[in-house]
Amino acid sequence: MHSKAPWSLKIAAGLGLAFLHLPILLIFVYAFTTEEKSYQWPPPDFTLKWFGVAWERSDVWEALTLSVKVASISTLIALVLGTLCAAAVSRTRFFGRETISLLVILPIALPGIITGIALRSAFNLAEIPFSFWTIVLGHATFCIVVVYNNAVARFRRLSGSLIEASMDLGANSFQTFRYVILPNIATALLAGGMLAFALSFDEVIVTTFTAGQQSTLPIWMLEELVRPRQRPVTNVVAVMVVLMTLLPIIAAYYLTRDGEHSAGQGK
């Protein structure tokens, strides 16, 4: 109950945590400042007007809609392909299975800049014009990994005889998927999907290489930082981004934790 750690260690740990999280707090604070040209500390006064300003600005809305669309569609693609891939790798044995498993995970291990350059030159070579869909493709590469990783772990815990039992009791492949496989992997898919959404939503590097004229929300924020006017609008948007990405990640954490908790009871 009583820790024996010396005070110096406790203070060091406290400072470390403060270093990590105070800057995030600053972003929140600056969203309410009355000073719009530079980040002055302490803020001269507080106001809610930037929320109104941000609300009125169409470029914010365009960037936000684009980001939500890209994240949603990338996540959807990832859910379908990631699940199928996980099912193939965990349920069957075939030549090159390990290699495929590695190749699927690779995009998340590779630096984003490599993925970005590779995709950009590939799109150029294939003469595909940069558009909404090239951003989606770029994001799908790493969204699939997240879904795949979650699904493959769950598939491994799913006993193969459950599927045979379902078939034995008269269910065809579709019914087996609907009534046995899906309920057993649903939380893993939800968690994977939420992580994928959050990853896509704040992605900058791959997006810079695969976007045309469009700006997703993070790109818009980068551009906005160099503008001298209405700086707190960026902070307002940052607060929204934090909320939009943090909430799904927290939800995903709790969903998978519950999943692991109940997994041991199946046997």
Added chain:
Amino acid sequence: MTTPTAVLFEQVSRHFDQVKAVDGVNLSIQEGEFFAMLGPSGSGKTTCLRLIAGFEQPSAGHIEIFGERVEGVPPYRRQVNTVFQDYALFPHLNILDNVAYGLMIRGMDKKARHQAAENALALVELKGFSRRKPAQLSGGQRQRVALARALVNQPKVLLLDEPLGALDLKLREQMQEELKALQKQLGITFVFVTHDQGEALSMADRIAVFNQGKIIQVDTPQALYRHPNSPFVANFVGSSNVLSPIFMQSLGLPVRWASLRPEDIQVVQTGGYSATLLSRSYMGSANRVQLILNDQPLQALVPHHIPLPADHSSVQIAWQPSNLHLMESA
């Protein structure tokens, strides 16, 4: 009128690459029979069960279920249900929905299928467990749920894959009796796979003994025990002394392989063969005695009231000629 054939195998083989898991098996199981497939692990008995269920397709030969050829027929179109070795209960469904699963798939409405499931649970004496999840049940209870889940579909053939393997001894003996009684009551053809010869002998009407993908002998438990056709069967079903042709010749008997059960060797005062008693172990009702006769080691089961000489001394042994079973080959 003869009873119809429930399951028929004609020259059925199932090869996995180079491995002949099932190799040219002929088999005919009658309707209403309690049929056991007995053999060591890897002998092909489980593959045969999976061939009947439809999880495997034969590489050669053909299979009939109630006169209907089933090659290429998927598991979900066969009137056959399986009790899996690990029970394979659906962890996300409660017991009632587990049992009602097959009926739900067939499109039976909720009220009717829940009623049928309740009845099936009552049949296996699991009333009042409907709302629990499989994880909340003991091994024996899960086994009963698996049984109810299969039986509620009124299969023509019920397949049981080592159904009692995961249970402790006491529970296993109890379930043996219950399964037997249930099979008699329902009259459904039961095909069950086991590596436990005691289980097969006590439950089955007929037993097929498997080894290396082939059926060695199919017979009633009594015939299998009394008249094993090969050293493999003699050794696998109960324990046995397998006598070599050379030994048989040394006693002036037919120069053939033969089997002799330990309990059929008697210790006599005079007129027997003169063997050497090597050692004994006390088993309660009997002594298990190791003997040697003309270089052939023998094992005998001697009732406890028969006096035995000291170890390493001579003892007279004999057996009824009818208890010595000549076998076709080694």
